[in-house]
Amino acid sequence: EVQLLDSGGGLVQPGGSLRLSCAASGFTFSSYAMSWVRQAPGKGLEWVSTISPSGPNTYYADSVKGRFTISRDNSKNTLYLQMNSLRAEDTAVYYCVKHDYGYPSDWGQGTLVSVSS
């Protein structure tokens, strides 16, 4: 069974940093693209970033480009999202997702990031 355990969320001040982690199990982590998708309170889904299975290729939404960095450690079956220069509009539940069929197919439980002074 695929399991994705998101962690690292919390309350941070504007301009601060946070690193999210996602521990994956139940599948061959190194064979799948992975992404982060977020959802602001009461709002819709927003794609944030995607990383290829072996890691060299990364893609970002314009809203986070230059501030967020996605990475993975295939030896630890873990996905990361380093978030810098955080803004109030980054407040959201962040989901770690595994791709299949070319789309996010399995989702973590989400971790809440709140950016506020």
Added chain:
Amino acid sequence: EIVLTQSPATLSLSPGERATLSCRASQSVSSYLAWYQQKPGQAPRLLIFDASNRATGIPARFSGSGSGTDFTLTISSLEPEDFAVYYCQHRSNWPRAFGGGTKVEIK
């Protein structure tokens, strides 16, 4: 950047009725479109990929159609557990985008 527009924003129907949801792309995405279902307090679930293929374990009452810029998700006969928010997403190019969602509510 491709923008996905979903309509209607809200669909009020009764159990047993047919639901028809629309997703329109600002430019062609070929057949590279997926549909998701999200219930309150839960993560989304992949229903349909590449416009018309049901994901594993998805009931046959869910079907997808379309190509290019116009897509439809049909729920043939609404079950009580189908009342939720539905999103479309493309994988035609970067950046990926989701539509704004359609809420299917009980009438």
